[in-house]
Amino acid sequence: MKTVYCFLTVLAPFVLAKAPLVNRGVSDGIADNYIVVMKKADSKTLQAHYRQIHTTSQRINDGNQGVVRTYQVQDFNGYHIECDNATLESIRNNPGVDYVAQDGRVTAQSAIPTNVPRSGPTANTWGLGRISHRDAGIPVYVDENNAPTFAYMLDTGIRVTHQEFGGRAIWGQNFITGSQNIDDNGHGTHTAATVGGNTVGVDNSTKLIAVKVLDQNSSGAWSGMIAGIQWAVNDAQSQGRITRSVINMSIGGPKFQPLNDCVKSAVDAGMTVVAAACNYGVDACTYSPASAPEAITVAAVDISDTRPNWSNYGACVNIFGPGDNIYSAWKDSDTSYQVLSGTSMASPHVAGLVTYLFSREFISGQTEVNNRLIQLGTENKVQNPNGSPNLIAFNGNKDEL
Missing domain, CATH: 3.30.70.80 (Peptidase S8 propeptide/proteinase inhibitor I9)
Incomplete structure (x- = not known):
């Protein structure tokens, strides 16, 4: 199977127009x-x-x-x-x-921390209920069990020993020079558990792989993100699982074409890529990876299906996911939890739904996945979508179809 490496080169110079x-x-x-x-x-x-x-x-x-x-x-x-x-x-x-x-520089897209640490998986996980029901306000999550899948979390790392992961989270690669293989920020553990935590996750059977591209301040560089994408694609290809794998990027910065081009190549290789719309209350098309046409870009709704004013919006958004006051695992101990808000929290709801659909419906490829998300999505419930598709992620709960 073709491997994915990241490298470059030089040619004999001719008198031509300079590269932009x-x-x-x-x-x-x-x-x-x-x-x-x-x-x-x-x-x-x-x-x-x-x-x-x-x-x-x-x-x-x-x-x-x-x-x-x-x-x-x-x-x-x-x-x-x-x-x-x-x-x-x-x-x-x-x-x-x-x-x-x-x-x-590029940063995590977690905004407005609520600073409510908890000691166990007992809080309101309203986001899970939202994506398994057509109407807001039903807290019970309905899912089905199914076949192995893989989520590459490009983030601050994962506290792999947390009780939410049950041994399903592992370290993949670390692109932050001088840092340890730990989540020294918390953002990565929070997003990973939303994708696949035992009690707070959308798909609690998926395997989670930490790809550390953000430091303890949840900051990184475009160069490190591109390296992280390359590593994830190579790893998924070498393991023969790229069609059952997703990359989640709850990350963003002003539009950066090399990253968008790399996302396109990752999707062309068979990977599915999910990205946060970003938290600036502006057009998502002005940010990356949100603006990459091949990414599944996720904006946020709150518990009343309203787009918070901090969530980006527009034509580059594919779908909405729960992103306000989301309860998930935290870095401080194997039993710690935290409530955070942001499109960083909305994106992993959809990334978890992607692995869920991989394992339950045996679909693959970004186009097929995106089409299925659109087909299943709950329509016309978002208040103030502001030019975005009025569609909230839904897992296909048969009792609601």
Whole structure:
């Protein structure tokens, strides 16, 4: 089976128009760090470019790292480089380079923490009830049991020993330099348990895989997110489970084309990708990964089916999920819980529903999954959708059909 790597390259320079440089000078930019996206080329050409750029950047010896990491996800080829302006210009003049984007910061999309820690799985999990009933206000969750599936959680990590996971959560990969394989923020544990916790999860049979791309402050970089996607796709392919796997990204930042392109390649490889719409009360099309056409982008509703004013909206949204005052597992101990709000909380409700549909209905592929979510979704209940599809995620509870 084809593996997914992430890497880049260099070609003989011709006098051609420079590759565009985008995202430079934005407030969240990381100085001297760039994502270089390559045009389609064979692996020999790409490897030649990689060697050339690596040698050049090392020779300059100006304190920059040079090529930090290479990427290949299906047809997406590129690399992350830390370099000076002269090296950057030589890269842009290479005819094999499609475009270059300055790297930047990305954050978890958990907003308005309610700060209500609890000691056990006894609180109101209204979001689970919402996605298994047509009407709001019914707290009982109705589900069915079914076949193994996998959720790759690109987040702050997971407290894998928490009682909600029952041994189904494992560590996959850590892309935060110098950090331990722990969730030192809590966001990742919370979202993972919403996907697949024993008592607070949508699908309590799925296996959860921690891919740490955010630090203790729930902050990361686009370069790390792309690396996380690449790792997840490679791992799912190598294990022969990509059609039964989902990536959840309760993460966002201003629209970043390299990430959107990488999401497209991950979906082309067979992965399903779910993303938070983000929490700025604006058009989701201005944020990534929310704006990636291939992602299933999730906006939030509260317990009365109203879109909170902090939830993004618009044509890039695919569906709504419960996102206000969501009770789920927390990092502090194996029995700790917390209530949080945000599209970060809405996205894992849908990611869990995706694995649920994989295992119960044996569907696969982003298009088939998205079509099924639309077919099942509860229509015309959202108050103030503001141009978004008026559709709330629903799990197909037969008593409600």
